[in-house]
Amino acid sequence: MTPCRAHARPKRINPVRSRAQLVLSACVLLLAGAGxxxxxxxxxxxRLDITQGVRDAVPIAVVPFGxxxxxGPGDVAAVIAGDLQLSGRFKALERRDLVARxxxxxxxxxxxxxxxxSDFLVVGRVEPASSGIAVQxxxxxxxxxxxLLSQRLLTTERGxxxxxxxxxxxxxxxxxxxxxxxxxxxxxxxxxxxxxSQRYRLIVADADGYGPRTITESSLPLMSPAWSPDGQSxxxxxxxxxxxxxxxxxxxxxxxxRVSARSGINGAPAWSPDGGKLxxxxxxxGNLDLYVLDLASQGLTRLTTDSAIDTEPEWSxxxxxxxxxxxxxxxxxxxxVGATAGQEPQRLTFTNGYNARPRVSPDGASLALVTLDRGGxxxxxxxxxTRNLRVLTDGQQDEAPSFAPNGATxxxxxxxxxxxxxxxxxxDGRFQQRLSSDTGDVREPVWSPFPAPQR
Amino acid sequence: xxxxxxxxxxxxxxxLTGCTKPKQVQPDTTTEAPAATGVQTSGVGTDTGPTTAxxxxxxxxxxxxxxxxxxRNVVFFEFDSSEIRSDYVAVVGAHAAYLTKYPTARVRLExxxxxRGSREYNIGLGERRAQTVRKALLLQGxxxxxxxxxxxxxxxxxxxxxxxxxYAQNRRVELVQGP
Numbered sequence: 001m002t003p004c005r006a007h008a009r010p011k012r013i014n015p016v017r018s019r020a021q022l023v024l025s026a027c028v029l030l031l032a033g034a035g036x037x038x039x040x041x042x043x044x045x046x047r048l049d050i051t052q053g054v055r056d057a058v059p060i061a062v063v064p065f066g067x068x069x070x071x072g073p074g075d076v077a078a079v080i081a082g083d084l085q086l087s088g089r090f091k092a093l094e095r096r097d098l099v100a101r102x103x104x105x106x107x108x109x110x111x112x113x114x115x116x117x118s119d120f121l122v123v124g125r126v127e128p129a130s131s132g133i134a135v136q137x138x139x140x141x142x143x144x145x146x147x148l149l150s151q152r153l154l155t156t157e158r159g160x161x162x163x164x165x166x167x168x169x170x171x172x173x174x175x176x177x178x179x180x181x182x183x184x185x186x187x188x189x190x191x192x193x194x195x196x197s198q199r200y201r202l203i204v205a206d207a208d209g210y211g212p213r214t215i216t217e218s219s220l221p222l223m224s225p226a227w228s229p230d231g232q233s234x235x236x237x238x239x240x241x242x243x244x245x246x247x248x249x250x251x252x253x254x255x256x257x258r259v260s261a262r263s264g265i266n267g268a269p270a271w272s273p274d275g276g277k278l279x280x281x282x283x284x285x286g287n288l289d290l291y292v293l294d295l296a297s298q299g300l301t302r303l304t305t306d307s308a309i310d311t312e313p314e315w316s317x318x319x320x321x322x323x324x325x326x327x328x329x330x331x332x333x334x335x336x337v338g339a340t341a342g343q344e345p346q347r348l349t350f351t352n353g354y355n356a357r358p359r360v361s362p363d364g365a366s367l368a369l370v371t372l373d374r375g376g377x378x379x380x381x382x383x384x385x386t387r388n389l390r391v392l393t394d395g396q397q398d399e400a401p402s403f404a405p406n407g408a409t410x411x412x413x414x415x416x417x418x419x420x421x422x423x424x425x426x427x428d429g430r431f432q433q434r435l436s437s438d439t440g441d442v443r444e445p446v447w448s449p450f451p452a453p454q455r
Numbered sequence: 456x457x458x459x460x461x462x463x464x465x466x467x468x469x470x471l472t473g474c475t476k477p478k479q480v481q482p483d484t485t486t487e488a489p490a491a492t493g494v495q496t497s498g499v500g501t502d503t504g505p506t507t508a509x510x511x512x513x514x515x516x517x518x519x520x521x522x523x524x525x526x527r528n529v530v531f532f533e534f535d536s537s538e539i540r541s542d543y544v545a546v547v548g549a550h551a552a553y554l555t556k557y558p559t560a561r562v563r564l565e566x567x568x569x570x571r572g573s574r575e576y577n578i579g580l581g582e583r584r585a586q587t588v589r590k591a592l593l594l595q596g597x598x599x600x601x602x603x604x605x606x607x608x609x610x611x612x613x614x615x616x617x618x619x620x621x622y623a624q625n626r627r628v629e630l631v632q633g634p
Contacts, residue, residue, distance in 0.1 A: 195612045198611075223574055223575075223610060239605075264582075265579075265582055265606060268575040281578075281579075283606075286586045286604075288582065309579030311575045312573065312576060325573065327576075332572070332573075354572065357576070397570065397571065397617070415617065418615060418617060443574075
C-alpha cells in the first residue's frame with residue numbers, strides 16, 4: 001500500500017461521524033491526474049471511541065459556523081467539537097439535534113438550547129477580511145445567557161483548522177481554567193505487516209490525529225521518539241543499521257543527524273529542558289547504563305555504573321536530576337539520580353513489583369509511569385511529594401505514557417484485541433478514551449510541547 | 456582520581472569506537488516540498504533484512520556443518536529470565552563447536568523479549584539474554600571477536616499474539632551465523 005505522504009492533499013475528510021464515532025484523521029491521496037477522481041487511503045486512521053467518562057462530560061452545542069459549507073476539512077465547528085470531545089470533559093451535541101443554526105448573538109434563542117440540556121453554546125461565522133479571512137465566535141452560558149467569550153481571529157483558507165484548534169484552546173481555558181492543548185501535535189510509531197517482515201513508520205500528526213505524516217520509515221524497528229523542548233525536532237532510535245542508533249531529525253526540513261551509534265545499545269533518548277543535551281542509554285559493559293550526551297560538543301558523561309538495567313531516563317523540569325527505570329533491586333523500579341557524574345541514585349517507587357518508564361508532568365510535581373497492577377500493566381501517576389501511586393487505567397498492556405503540555409491529559413499505548421492503539425486518560429483518571437486505528441499497530445505516542453509563542 | 460580514570464576510559468572508548476566504526480549507513484533522506492505544517496517525510500528506504508551467510512569461500516564440510524545449525528539456532532527463555540534452559544544447552548554447545556572449529560566464522564546474537572512491560576526496559580532484558588549466550592559461548596572457547604550482540608527487545612516478535620504460547624516463542628536469542 002502506498003504510504004500516506006506529507007503532501008497527500010486532504011481533499012475531503014469526515015471531521016465528525018455519527019454518535020461516539022469521530023473520525024479523527026483521514027488521509028487522502030490524489031490518484032489520477034488533473035484531479036478527475038480521487039480515493040481515500042485510510043492509513044493508520046485514528047478514530048475516537050469514548051470508553052469512560054461520558055456521564056460526567058459537560059454538554060456543549062457547537063453550531064456550524066456561518067459563511068462556510070458544512071463537512072469540509074476546514075469545518076470550524078466540527079474541529080472545535082471534536083477537540084472538546086477529545087478532552088473527555090465535554091460532550092458535543094449531535095448536529096442533527098441542533099434545533100437552530102444561529103451564527104451570531106442576536107440570532108440565539110436561549111430557551112431552545114435549555115430544552116436540549118446544553119450547558120454551553122458556541123456560535124460563529126467565517127467572513128472575508130481585508131487580507132485572508134476572519135473567524136468570529138461567541139461562547140455563551142445557556143442557563144444565564146451570559147456571553148463568556150468573544151473573539152475575531154484572522155486566518156487563511158489553509159489555516160482554518162489551526163484557527164479552529166486555537167478557538168477550542170480558548171473555550172477550554174475559559175471553561176476549565178486550564179489552557180487547551182489542541183494546537184499541539186503527537187508523534188507515534190506505526191507498524192504494518194506480520195512478523196518477521198514488518199514495516200515501521202515514525203508519524204507526526206495533529207493532536208486530534210488529523211494529517212498523519214510519515215517522518216521516517218524502515219524495515220527494521222523504529223522506537224522511542226522524543227520531542228525537543230522547542231518542538232522543532234524529534235530524537236528517536238532506529239535499527240536501520242542492524243544495530244540501534246539515535247538520530248535527531250528536524251521536522252521542518254527533514255534533515256537528520258546520527259548522534260549516537262556506539263557499540264552495543266543506543267537507546268531511550270531524552271532531551272534536557274534547555275535542549276542542549278540528550279540523556280540516553282548505552283551498553284558498553286554488556287548492560288545498560290545512563291549517560292548524558294552534550295549535543296554541541298559530543299561530550300559524554302556517565303551517570304550510572306550498576307550492573308543492572310538502567311534505562312528510560314527523563315529529566316526533571318529544572319534539569320538538575322534524571323528519573324529512570326532500574327532493576328538493581330531485583331525488579332524494575334523508578335529511581336532518581338543527579339544529572340552530573342558521581343551521584344548516588346535514590347529509589348522512588350516501592351508500591352507494586354514493577355514500575356517503569358517515568359515521564360514528568362509539566363508542573364514537575366508528578367510522574368506518569370507504567371505499573372504492574374493486579375496482573376495488568378497500567379498507567380499510573382506518582383506524586384513526587386507524597387509518594388502516592390495512583391492507577392489511572394485498567395488495561396492489561398498499557399504503556400508509554402506521555403503528558404499533554406497542559407498536564408490535563410496523558411496519552412498512552414494500549415491493546416485492543418491483538419492490535420496496538422492509542423488512548424487518552426485525564427490526569428485525574430476520570431476520563432478515558434481510545435483512539436483506535438483501522439490498520440496496523442500504533443504505539444509509543446509522545447505529545448509535543450506547546451508551540452513557540454506566535455510572533 | 457578514580458573519576459578521572461573513568462573519564463579517561465570513556466574518552467578512550469569514544470575514540471576507539473570512532474576509529475573502528477564500520478561504514479556509516481547513509482540514510483536515504485529524500486527531501487520533498489514543504490507541506491502545510493512544515494513537516495517533510497524522509498524515507499529510510501534501504502532494505503536491511505537479515506544477512507545471508509556467504510558460503511562461497513567455505514569448504515564443503517563447513518557448509519554442511521553450518522546447514523546443520525540452521526535448524527537449531529534459537530534459544531528460548533522463561534518469563535523475566537535470562538538463564539539458558541537445560542534443554543537449550545546443547546544448542547549453544549553445537550554453535551560453540553562450530554565457531555571454535557572455524558575461527559573465521561562469525562555469529563550475531565539477537566536478544567528478544569515478549570511484549571509485556573515497557574519497550575526500552577525490554578531492550579535491556581533482550582541484551583541480558585544475548586549476553587548470557589555470549590558468555591556461555593566464551594566459556595566454551597569461542598573468540599570474543601567472533602561474536603556481536605544486538606537486542607531488539609519486543610520490537611521484532613517471531614510470532615504475533617498476546618497469549619503465553621506466543622510469548623514463549625518470542626522470548627528468545629537467535630544465533631545468526633555469518634561467514
